[in-house]
Amino acid sequence: MAKQRDILNRIKSITNTKKITSTMEMVSTAKMKKMQSRLEMSKPYDVKVNEIIKNLLSTGVETASEPLFREVPDPSRVLILQITGNRGLCGSFNTNIINKTMKLKEELEADEKEVLLYVIGKKGINFYNFAGVPMFKSASNPEDKLTFEEAARISEELRRMFASGEVHEVYVSYTKVISTASQKPEIIKLIPISKAETEDIDAKLRINTEYIFEPNPYRVFSYILPLYLKVKIFTCFLESSYSEQFARRVAMKNATDASTDMIRELTISYNRARQAKITNEIAEIVGGAAALE
Amino acid sequence: MVNKIDCTILTPERVLFEGEIGFAVVQAHNGEMGFLYNHSPLISELGVGEVRLRDEKSTKHFIVEGGAVEIRDNKLIILAENAIPKAELNITEIEKRLKELSEVDVKKFSEESMMLQAETYKMKMRLKVAKR
Numbered sequence: 001m002a003k004q005r006d007i008l009n010r011i012k013s014i015t016n017t018k019k020i021t022s023t024m025e026m027v028s029t030a031k032m033k034k035m036q037s038r039l040e041m042s043k044p045y046d047v048k049v050n051e052i053i054k055n056l057l058s059t060g061v062e063t064a065s066e067p068l069f070r071e072v073p074d075p076s077r078v079l080i081l082q083i084t085g086n087r088g089l090c091g092s093f094n095t096n097i098i099n100k101t102m103k104l105k106e107e108l109e110a111d112e113k114e115v116l117l118y119v120i121g122k123k124g125i126n127f128y129n130f131a132g133v134p135m136f137k138s139a140s141n142p143e144d145k146l147t148f149e150e151a152a153r154i155s156e157e158l159r160r161m162f163a164s165g166e167v168h169e170v171y172v173s174y175t176k177v178i179s180t181a182s183q184k185p186e187i188i189k190l191i192p193i194s195k196a197e198t199e200d201i202d203a204k205l206r207i208n209t210e211y212i213f214e215p216n217p218y219r220v221f222s223y224i225l226p227l228y229l230k231v232k233i234f235t236c237f238l239e240s241s242y243s244e245q246f247a248r249r250v251a252m253k254n255a256t257d258a259s260t261d262m263i264r265e266l267t268i269s270y271n272r273a274r275q276a277k278i279t280n281e282i283a284e285i286v287g288g289a290a291a292l293e
Numbered sequence: 294m295v296n297k298i299d300c301t302i303l304t305p306e307r308v309l310f311e312g313e314i315g316f317a318v319v320q321a322h323n324g325e326m327g328f329l330y331n332h333s334p335l336i337s338e339l340g341v342g343e344v345r346l347r348d349e350k351s352t353k354h355f356i357v358e359g360g361a362v363e364i365r366d367n368k369l370i371i372l373a374e375n376a377i378p379k380a381e382l383n384i385t386e387i388e389k390r391l392k393e394l395s396e397v398d399v400k401k402f403s404e405e406s407m408m409l410q411a412e413t414y415k416m417k418m419r420l421k422v423a424k425r
Contacts, residue, residue, distance in 0.1 A: 214337030
């Protein structure tokens, strides 16, 4: 008796959960699409900035004087900018980044370096608070309200810290979008800008165009490098947001599928229980009638 | 007219303009700079100011706030940190903002006053373009 109603209640509650998860799936799909288009919009800009830097390098501008290229010998203070989401329910998205960051932190600390954490996203902040790890600075993730100015502000802050010698290296820990269907947590070294990154394509691109630089190559260079950082951070944010929505969509899709399965199984056992009850009742009636004869 | 420049205005947020034009004027770091067909390769820093793209019939106006410009093989690329086409500028809104800015009281030669000055300049340039 009671079993039948219990099953019915469970079916009801799972149906409600399914409604929520499928709605969340749709919402994150929509957000993901939006992020994807923003990502595509920012791609040409990113490519172009890189190209200009390459062109500049191929003209043989003296880069040693440029502070953003300067490697600090024996760096002892390192900053990690970690980008996580504000919310959960997105599978292992946040944990993956945190794990990766923690691993790097431990490695760096083993080398007796001081590690400062700049944490973006409430999930990351909550984790470090819980683990009792001090953070250098924290902010919530702007998510879809992200503007270029926001990214520019952060990169400017990091650049200043590097230029003043407050930190010797800056890393970014974020989720990289490899293709539309695959993302992976990754850590890149932001400052000092590694020349290796720009050199490989440089060889291919040696078209020997004689550029005129206005006002002069050095000025252009010292202007374009901070811009490069801004764009880089902006893309990191976009990619992280895209990955977060993607992870959430997958998690919600799995949850929806799982609840569909559960509802089907429960419906079968509900029907069984109902049938068993009916059979039981018939047996009782038949038994009763037989006893009367 | 056959001799046209392939022009693109990019911001990190979007592709603002893409198309062929006859003549372009941009606000370089210390004055305006014009580009015609067969311009030699050049990279320049941009200031805050107006960008005019002209072909035989019409002129398009944009406001560009910092960035860089590159021209090569008759391909002009304007990388703007922030750019707005004239159609999206609202005169009353800008005037309101300018008024607000003029009422802010800051110490002279402080960092805030520099930022205020830069912001006021931006708004003035926006107004100029909007009134075109």
